Amino acid sequence: MNNKLIIIPAYNEEKRIRKVIKEIRRVDKKVDLVVVDDGSEDETYERARIKGVVVLRHCNNLGYGAALQTGFKYALKNEYDYVMQMDADGQHRAVYIREFFSKIEEGRWDVIVGSRFINKAGYKIPFMRKIGMGVFSWLASVITGKRITDPTSGFRVINRKVIKFYASNIYPTDFPDADVIIMLNFSGARIKEIPVMMRRSTKKTSMHNGIKPVYYIFKVFFSIFLTLFRERKKI
Amino acid sequence: MSWHQQVFALLMGGLIFLIIVELVRRRKLKEEYTWLWLVTGVIIFLLVIWYDFLGVVTKLIGAKIETSALFIFGLLFLILINIWFSVKMSAVVDQVKNLIQEMAILKEEIEKKSYILEERERKCRIKKRSADSVDNELKKYKEER
Numbered sequence: 615m616n617n618k619l620i621i622i623p624a625y626n627e628e629k630r631i632r633k634v635i636k637e638i639r640r641v642d643k644k645v646d647l648v649v650v651d652d653g654s655e656d657e658t659y660e661r662a663r664i665k666g667v668v669v670l671r672h673c674n675n676l677g678y679g680a681a682l683q684t685g686f687k688y689a690l691k692n693e694y695d696y697v698m699q700m701d702a703d704g705q706h707r708a709v710y711i712r713e714f715f716s717k718i719e720e721g722r723w724d725v726i727v728g729s730r731f732i733n734k735a736g737y738k739i740p741f742m743r744k745i746g747m748g749v750f751s752w753l754a755s756v757i758t759g760k761r762i763t764d765p766t767s768g769f770r771v772i773n774r775k776v777i778k779f780y781a782s783n784i785y786p787t788d789f790p791d792a793d794v795i796i797m798l799n800f801s802g803a804r805i806k807e808i809p810v811m812m813r814r815s816t817k818k819t820s821m822h823n824g825i826k827p828v829y830y831i832f833k834v835f836f837s838i839f840l841t842l843f844r845e846r847k848k849i
Numbered sequence: 850m851s852w853h854q855q856v857f858a859l860l861m862g863g864l865i866f867l868i869i870v871e872l873v874r875r876r877k878l879k880e881e882y883t884w885l886w887l888v889t890g891v892i893i894f895l896l897v898i899w900y901d902f903l904g905v906v907t908k909l910i911g912a913k914i915e916t917s918a919l920f921i922f923g924l925l926f927l928i929l930i931n932i933w934f935s936v937k938m939s940a941v942v943d944q945v946k947n948l949i950q951e952m953a954i955l956k957e958e959i960e961k962k963s964y965i966l967e968e969r970e971r972k973c974r975i976k977k978r979s980a981d982s983v984d985n986e987l988k989k990y991k992e993e994r
Contacts, residue, residue: 680946
């Protein structure tokens, strides 16, 4: 059995999901793929059911973090050694898959994060979001004592130790973000950022739309604050 | 405390008690949550028959009149009970999340296993069919001979 798995959490992605799967398959035909349909109201589930792709379906919408966690639980149950997470909106480029997996297979790192801002490779983001990302990046760097340039990146690969950690109830199920990076660092995980280029999401409604950014900022700040006072479990 | 107030408070205490007992009897409320409401009813009852105690508490917290003390404790009680419910709700949300995740994984496993079973059955059917056709041909051959 393959020991590498790619998890794609998807919510109402009927227009993009197949394209993302095909892009991954073009780059790597052998890697196992699991799409977690987070209770979509459209035909994401039906569109994702392609030969060789496992589709897990939530009967309710649980949120981005919970969808990812279902994938981690699946990976743990099926004894995968490395798990990569990619977004279903086509933001993440499949060309990096091999680089990510080969880096983590070296065994020097527990988490590899794809960063948009190491090389400042032309990724344009709205001004307010840029400020938010900058603040979280600064905060994560100060607390961990390491340079973290893109703590909000969802383009990551992790090894078995971190899969176990993510599959536990510690993992936040709404917005796993800078707080998770800090938590991982406190748990002794070795984190490495590598430069990547990402596309702009074509999805009209992001998970950071509406009133959600207000809650998101509060939640990440509060979670970071609490992480400082929580018991630090070693991974 | 006038007798009007005493009767009203006693009626309220008794009513809360009766509602709680009835809800538990109909299994609409778990025994786990009843103690809190029963204690509330008992406190109301105690305050009615031991009004001086309320006076002591009022002086202790620096309130001017007994009704203010009652309001403060009523509010505190409601805040605490809401926090307690939030804690319980968080636990329930976590449990529901875990159940949905587990269900999604198990459903996929069942689908995979039933697919494997169907495939096996199909192969068995094909094998049987070919074995049957060989038998038939043999039979036909024997008859012709």
